[in-house]
Amino acid sequence: MGKKKALPQEPIEAEITSLSHDGRGVTHVEGKAVFVVGALSGERVRVRLTRRQRRYDEGEVVEILAASPDRVVPRCAHFGRCGGCALQHLAPAAQIGMKQDILAEVLQRIGQVQPDTWLEPLVAEHWGYRRxxxxxxxxxxxxxxxxxxxxxxxxxxxxxxxxxxxxxxxxxxxxxxxxxxxxxxxxxxxxxxxxxxxGDDPxxxxxxxxxxxxxxxxxxxxxxxxxxxxxxxxxxxxxxxxxxxxxxxxDLTFRLPASDVTLAFEPNDFTQVNLELNRLMVDRALSWLNPQPQDRVLDLFCGLGNFTLPLARRAATVLGVEGEAGLVARARANAERNGLDAERVRFDQANLYADEAERNWAWARQSFDLALIDPPRSGALQVLDALAATGIRRLVYISCYPGTLARDAGHLVAQHGFRLTAAGAMDMFPHTAHLESMAVFER
Structure with a gap:
């Protein structure tokens, strides 16, 4: 085996051409990609290499020779050492612009799709938002x-x-x-x-x-x-x-005022980190899904009923499906708490990641007009064929990872004849590289 090439001691001057998905600056030195912590797109910087890999190198900024107009002074004294944030040195508007660009690039590269309409990115408060x-x-x-x-x-x-x-x-x-x-x-x-x-308070x-x-x-x-x-x-x-x-x-609760819904939850239940943005997200999802009083709606990966209960205020019937028994029990209690009867909203427990042989899904044997899905990072590929077979005309997909959204979007468009009518990024986690998005599909 050849001896590993030593890291150069002297910093190198470099032009940063773009930002990676994790918020590092990207440059090329002698044809090899270098990911640079602390650098922004369009900047000229001096970089100290910190690590060599076979296909790329890593480095950090030691001096900014020409700064980006989007560079700002990080508010936090610990920024750079603490791993909680990656983008405090980038103006908030530029952060969400970068995320929208990443979403477009990933949809095109992985899914070979682009939306008919780009949604204005959803943004809320940038500081003190994590609950x-x-x-x-x-x-x-x-x-x-x-x-x-x-x-x-x-x-x-x-x-x-x-x-x-x-x-x-x-x-x-x-x-x-x-x-x-x-x-x-x-x-x-x-x-x-x-x-x-x-939640809202305690x-x-x-x-x-x-x-x-x-x-x-x-x-x-x-x-x-x-x-x-x-x-x-x-x-x-x-x-x-x-x-x-x-x-x-x-008792922990949070309100969704536009739908007159209050959800109770246990401290270690999954709830959205950013309550203000969650409200905006639910309202936008409802307006794009646009359920009518005669519609039957399916909500997969429904959790506590964050989308299910607001949907039940508008549609004829809603079925929420979730894998975790505790969440299903609390979703049912939340429906009762909000005066929504079992005729209008039901919750079923089902493993939506079950192997093909074990997919005895009751929901898949029913027909629906509309659907909303909010899967974890691994996406929803396992349910898409069964979902399409329910006859839905419109689907709103809430995504916390653009790679699996793009894969699933490609499948819906190529295999099931859906059109990607709209998509946009949501700033659920300002100052981090984490990208949440919403996509709307129609037959």
Whole structure:
């Protein structure tokens, strides 16, 4: 085997031609692609190479010689070290513009499709928007204290954060207090993570504990909860072990005012991270699906009923299908809570990723006029043939990963004669490279 070529010590001057999907600048040195952390498209920079790969190299900016007009000063003092954000140095309007461009490129390259209409990107508040998050916790003996925050960029270490600008301020401005709280516990080295869950108002913090807290620890935690108004829960084992501390239990809900719907959820249920954007997304999905009073609607991967219940306010009947039993139970309870009877809205449990031999889906034997799907990252390829066979005339597809949306869009257009009538990016996660989008298909 040939000896690995040493990294050059001297920085190289480079022109950045574009941004990669994870928000790094792209340039070419001697014909080889280099991905540059901290660089923006159109900039001239000096780059220090940090890693060589067979097909590409990696580097970081040491000096900006000519800055992009879209470059801004990051709001967060920890930007660059903390892995929670990748794009704070890019103006918010340029961030979502970049995401829309990535969506167009991926739809064309993977799906060989382009929409008839590009939707205006959906945007909401850029700061303090995160109401769901998983924060790492680590006691660092060398520093003699506990760190609470996201992981460092490109590492498993917990970043040393004083505050976080993208978390809701109820938690984002209290990271130091949280670190001090855990540092004062006898089990400070046995708290693995903190999960944050928030609806419209109260905040729950679930502490993942590897050992049981002492009575003194419990008193400490309760006093902190009472002082801050945060509700503390403990998770000693699996997800079903999550329990509130005495007196800390709270009901979590969020409202969708345009549909007059309120959804209740458990702290570790899946809910959208960005509540304000979720409201805009539900309203836009409903306006594009445009259900009429006589329509039968199918909602796959329906979760708690985030789209199902608003749809049920307008359509004749709606069927929500979800794989997780707990979510199905809570979706049914949410329908009841909102005065929607079982004639109008039903929920079924079904594994939508089942192998072909096990796909005994009751929904696939029915006919529907409209459908909405909101699958996880792996997309919805498994359900598309059965979905098309239900006779739907229109489909709204909510996507959290453009690659699988593009693959599925190609399949719907080529195999089932749908047209991609509209698509657009949604800024669910500002300052990160994460791209959510919405696509509308018609027969």
């Amino acid at each position: 769901k998050a998983r924060l790492g916790v680590r006691y660092v003996a060398k520093k003699g204290r506990v760190l609470v925050g996201f992981r460092e960029r490109g590492s498993s270490f917990v970043a040393d954060l004083q505050r976080c600008e993208v978390l809701h301020p109820a938690v984002g401005e209290r990271l130091t207090e949280l670190a001090e709280l855990i540092g004062a516990l006898s089990i400070r080295e046995r708290v693995a993570q903190i999960e944050m869950a928030q 905040v729950v913090l679930i502490l993942r504990v590897l050992d049981a807290p002492s009575p003194e620890d419990l008193a400490h935690l309760q006093a902190f909860g009472e002082r801050t108004g945060l509700h503390l829960y403990l998770q000693p084992g699996g997800l079903d072990s999550v329990q509130p501390l005495p007196g800390q239990q709270v």
